[in-house]
Structure formats: structure tokens, C-alpha cells
Amino acid sequence: MDQIYRIRGVHARIPAAPHELKDRVTPVEKSIVLCHLGVPDIDADKWFLTIDGMVEKPSVLTFEQLKQFPFSEVESFHQCAGSPLNPDYPTQRICNVVWGGALLKDILARSKVQPAARFLWSSGADEGVLAETVCPTYMKDLPIDRIGEDVLVAYEMNGKPLLPEHGYPARLVVPGYYGTNSVKWLRRLELCSGRASGPFTTKWYNDAVYAEDGLPTGETQPVWAVAPQSIIVWPGPDAKIKAGDKQEIWGWAWADEGVDQVVLSTDGGSWFTAALEERTQRGWQRFSIDWVAPRPGKFSIVSRARSGRGNVQPLEGRRNAVFSVDIEAI
Numbered sequence: 120m121d122q123i124y125r126i127r128g129v130h131a132r133i134p135a136a137p138h139e140l141k142d143r144v145t146p147v148e149k150s151i152v153l154c155h156l157g158v159p160d161i162d163a164d165k166w167f168l169t170i171d172g173m174v175e176k177p178s179v180l181t182f183e184q185l186k187q188f189p190f191s192e193v194e195s196f197h198q199c200a201g202s203p204l205n206p207d208y209p210t211q212r213i214c215n216v217v218w219g220g221a222l223l224k225d226i227l228a229r230s231k232v233q234p235a236a237r238f239l240w241s242s243g244a245d246e247g248v249l250a251e252t253v254c255p256t257y258m259k260d261l262p263i264d265r266i267g268e269d270v271l272v273a274y275e276m277n278g279k280p281l282l283p284e285h286g287y288p289a290r291l292v293v294p295g296y297y298g299t300n301s302v303k304w305l306r307r308l309e310l311c312s313g314r315a316s317g318p319f320t321t322k323w324y325n326d327a328v329y330a331e332d333g334l335p336t337g338e339t340q341p342v343w344a345v346a347p348q349s350i351i352v353w354p355g356p357d358a359k360i361k362a363g364d365k366q367e368i369w370g371w372a373w374a375d376e377g378v379d380q381v382v383l384s385t386d387g388g389s390w391f392t393a394a395l396e397e398r399t400q401r402g403w404q405r406f407s408i409d410w411v412a413p414r415p416g417k418f419s420i421v422s423r424a425r426s427g428r429g430n431v432q433p434l435e436g437r438r439n440a441v442f443s444v445d446i447e448a449i
């Protein structure tokens with residue numbers, strides 16, 4: 120049967136600006152939305168999920184059966200890697216939400232994954248054309264070792280059923296990985312020995328690997344784990360700041376493996392270490408520092424995060440380049 124669509128073609132919600140992201144848990148209406156091919160219209164009563172490939176017992180789950188698995192919630196940042204056609208361009212398409220649903224490992228345990236399986240391929244109900252490439256489905260993959268504790272087949276976002284544009288009735292959620300890996304309107308999970316074959320894992324979403332000297336090595340790596348990144352929430356570009364008064368500069372920082380340091384600069388040269396909270400599950404982490412604008416005039420405030428593995432945000436030229444906000448003290 121042909122899929123019915125609410126919206127055909129690429130669809131996105133205008134992303135909230137960093138200074139609008141004051142809530143720890145982003146309300147759904149301020150969360151990011153990115154649909155490459157359209158928004159399919161799916162009836163939960165007719166929905167089913169096929170689990171096959173390198174498993175002992177291929178199976179099909181209905182929505183009712185999905186809801187019978189133990190329910191888990193995971194707080195996680197949720198970030199779009201940006202346009203696959205322009206992967207190095209930095210964006211701040213980010214939010215932090217609470218996903219609810221069944222643990223993927225529980226679902227797969229029933230199907231008995233064969234030991235030789237290395238990747239999980241996941242496909243959505245959507246199909247269409249992106250940049251003149253015919254996409255018979257939206258298909259992504261992830262290494263089997265990643266399934267671990269917190270990958271979900273989610274049917275709730277912030278305690279409510281998913282909206283159609285967020286993947287209703289059920290989607291994959293890979294906390295800590297770029298949003299592109301969290302396949303919406305999930306239809307099929309296939310266990311395989313190699314990487315997935317569609318355009319979203321071969322043509323797009325493979326980054327150049329750079330050596331220490333900043334030059335490309337000629338190798339590529341899948342757009343999976345989220346690199347360290349940060350945004351300044353306050354002050355925003357329109358904040359009124361008085362020179363000589365103490366201000367709290369604050370924002371959010373995140374990385375797949377968590378962030379262990381955030382430094383800030385207000386003078387284009389020296390870096391100061393901000394206070395940084397511990398992370399909760401896979402959520403973003405708040406950082407803050409007190410600052411006194413030494414004089415009236417313009418300042419560019421820059422934040423730079425370091426991940427638990429010691430990776431630091433680049434100053435420019437990559438999707439996770441440092442964030443800066445231009446403000447004026449009076």
C-alpha cells in the first residue's frame with residue numbers, strides 16, 4: 120500500500136536560537152525537527168515493526184506488543200548534524216529531551232541476534248527524493264556494540280506520544296549519536312554483517328577524518344557519536360549589560376561521552392574555566408561563570424567544550440566549531 124503523507128518533501132522546524140533554550144528539558148514546540156523526505160501519516164493500529172536479518176527468530180511487533188516491553192526513560196541531548204550536503208557548516212540545531220519507550224536490547228533479545236551480526240540497520244516508512252537522489256527508504260545503521268543500555272524504540276517525547284513529525288508512532292533513539300541516526304516512523308530492524316547500503320550511509324553522513332595537523336587523511340568516518348559542542352544561553356545578542364556589574368554567563372555543553380571542561384573567552388585571547396555540572400544520563404550539562412564587563416563597548420563571548428576523551432571544539436571549519444555571541448555593555 121502506498122504511504123500517505125501529511126507533508127511531502129523536506130520539512131524542518133525553525134530551530135530555537137541558543138538564547139531561547141533556557142529550559143533544561145526543551146519543550147517539544149522548541150525542539151528540533153528534521154524530515155528529509157516528508158512526514159508520513161501512520162495509524163498506530165496498523166503500524167508494525169519487522170525484526171529480521173541475522174537473527175534466530177525473525178519477528179513482527181505491533182504497537183500494542185511494543186508497549187508491553189518494560190518502559191524506560193532517557194534524558195538526552197538531541198542534535199542535528201546539519202545538512203548532509205554541507206557537513207562542515209556549524210549549526211546549533213540542538214535540544215535536550217526525555218525519550219520514553221522500550222529498550223532495543225530487550226526487543227532484540229527475543230529475536231536472538233546471531234553472534235556474527237555487527238551492525239543494526241534501521242529503516243523508516245518514508246521514501247522520496249533528496250538532492251536528485253531517489254531514496255527508497257530512510258535507512259541508517261549503528262554498530263551492534265552501541266546498543267548497550269540506552270538505545271530505545273521510543274514512543275514518547277517529554278512524557279507524551281510522539282508528534283507525527285517526531286516519528287509517530289515509534290522511532291529509534293540513539294542517545295549520544297547525531298539525530299540522523301535516530302530513525303523515525305521505524306518500520307524495520309535488520310541485523311547485518313556490514314554497513315548499510317542506502318544513500319544516507321554511503322553517499323551522505325560520512326565525515327572526512329583530519330590528522331593532528333588539520334589536514335584530511337583521506338579516510339572517512341560515519342556521522343555517529345556527537346563531538347563536543349557548547350552554546351551560550353545568557354547573555355543573548357539582545358541582552359542589556361552594564362559595564363562594572365557582575366553577570367553570570369551560562370550555557371549548555373554536550374558530547375557523546377560527556378563534557379569535562381568548558382572554557383570561555385571575552386577578550387579574544389585568554390580562556391577562563393567555567394563551573395560545570397555533572398551530566399545526568401545523556402543530558403546536556405550547564406556551565407556558568409561570573410563576569411564583569413570591564414568597560415562599555417562591544418564584546419564577543421566564546422565558549423569551548425572538551426569531551427571526556429579530551430577532544431576540544433575546533434575554532435572554525437567544522438560542524439562543532441566554537442560558539443560565540445556578540446554583545447554590547449553600556
Ligand SMILES: Nc1nc2c(c(=O)[nH]1)N[C@H]1C(S)=C(S)[C@@H](COP(=O)(O)O)O[C@H]1N2
Pocket residue numbers: 150151152153154155156157197198199200242243244245257284285286297298299300301302303304
Ligand atoms: N525516517 C526518518 N528518520 C529520520 C529523519 C528522516 O528524514 N527520516 N531525519 C533524521 C535527522 S537528520 C534528524 S536530525 C532527526 C530529527 O529528529 P526530530 O525531527 O524528531 O527532532 O531525525 C532523524 N530521523
Ligand SMILES: [Mo]
Pocket residue numbers: 153198199200201298299
Ligand atoms: Mo539532522
